[in-house]
């Protein structure tokens with residue numbers, strides 16, 4: 001009976017260690033920083049995308065203006081062939097103004113297109129960086145999930161071992177242990193003069209009772225003290 005309870009106390013200890021190990025397994029710092037990095041990249045890319053759309057809109061506007069001016073230029077040129085001397089001068093000056101305005105538009109459009117190319121290149125590079133980060137996140141998550149499954153299997157195994165040992169005990173003792181297990185720790189070993197569960201030193205009275213082989217509980221945690229006196 002004594003050795004069976006000691007084995008059960010050790011099995012219980014293992015169940016609690018396995019459970020603590022499983023609960024301690026949370027997402028690690030590297031994963032958290034990678035997720036933050038991915039979110040930052042996504043925000044930056046969305047910002048660039050917005051800027052690119054604005055530029056596309058501006059290029060379309062410049063294009064429309066250029067076409068409008070082109071049409072005016074053609075009209076003025078047609079008038080020029082039939083114009084008299086005074087009108088000719090006015091038409092020349094208007095055509096001059098138009099030509100300068102068209103040159104400005106061309107220049108503006110070219111600049112905008114270059115800026116757009118640059119934005120798109122940055123967008124692509126951000127997307128690549130983002131995809132790389134995403135793959136590293138997935139790999140880490142997979143590793144973490146594997147470790148979690150391993151620890152969960154260990155816990156199940158420890159619980160099964162504990163239940164099997166418990167099943168070998170006589171009914172009254174088993175009930176006594178099951179009742180305690182529902183509230184927390186049920187069995188503790190005496191390690192020197194300390195309780196193996198809460199690590200508190202036993203009082204003189206409890207230590208004496210235990211030494212006499214009496215059934216006694218730890219005064220601190222309530223676990224049933226078992227093992228060799």
Ligand SMILES: [Zn+2]
Pocket residue numbers: 188195196197198199200218219220221222223
């Ligand atoms: Zn205790």
